[in-house]
Ligand SMILES: Nc1ncnc2c1ncn2[C@@H]1O[C@H](COP(=O)(O)OP(=O)(O)OP(=O)(O)O)[C@@H](O)[C@H]1O
């Protein structure tokens with residue numbers, strides 16, 4: 133019998149720098165794998181050899197704000213073509229640390245660029261394609277900044293931004309969630325990791341395995 137494998141699902145994690153996405157992503161990947169699913173864990177900017185080179189530039193090289201915005205979408209175009217779409221079509225689930233919501237939050241909300249231009253880029257790069265589920269980690273910028281400082285790592289171009297920048301990024305994420313409540317869940321990230329993990333597990337179970 134000719135059995136075709138079901139298309140995979142696409143889950144994205146979002147939030148300001150230091151929101152605590154990384155450890156929770158690992159937990160969700162483990163949860164899905166425990167259900168016998170094949171999972172491709174990736175990130176933006178990045179996720180491909182070219183995308184990782186662009187990430188290095190984006191995080192560390194001074195550039196015009198519109199150059200930054202277009203490089204984010206260039207990396208995304210490659211990511212979709214070389215990794216995300218092939219994985220989903222092969223039946224793998226894809227879990228990405230950030231996707232296009234980050235561009236609306238950081239480049240439109242944070243940097244103040246024109247949303248209409250990004251809508252055109254989005255329609256060009258992934259017309260009609262959105263994550264199946266997006267988890268936005270929400271917390272006050274000062275809490276996130278303290279976490280980033282505690283890592284002891286040298287801050288990148290984004291992490292060096294001031295609190296008002298992250299207030300705008302946060303507000304833009306919450307606005308995105310308000311506009312697409314069926315896709316985007318806001319997670320209160322200023323809580324113990326175990327509490328956050330339990331809430332995310334419940335959301336994933338309800339959304340995909342009910
Ligand atoms: N719920 C939490 N409570 C306290 N500290 C946390 C929590 N979650 C993560 N952390 C710590 O905060 C720091 C940043 O976490 P993490 O790297 O997971 O954030 P992130 O959202 O992936 O950040 P970035 O987007 O900057 O990569 C780490 O040192 C991590 O151990």
Ligand SMILES: Cc1cn([C@H]2C[C@H](O)[C@@H](COP(=O)(O)O)O2)c(=O)[nH]c1=O
Pocket residue numbers: 149175176177204229230231232234235236238239290291
């Ligand atoms: C996809 C995307 C990312 N960014 C910013 C957000 C973060 O500061 C960095 C990525 O670093 P992370 O710690 O791995 O999350 O890039 C952005 O400004 N716009 C985007 O579209």
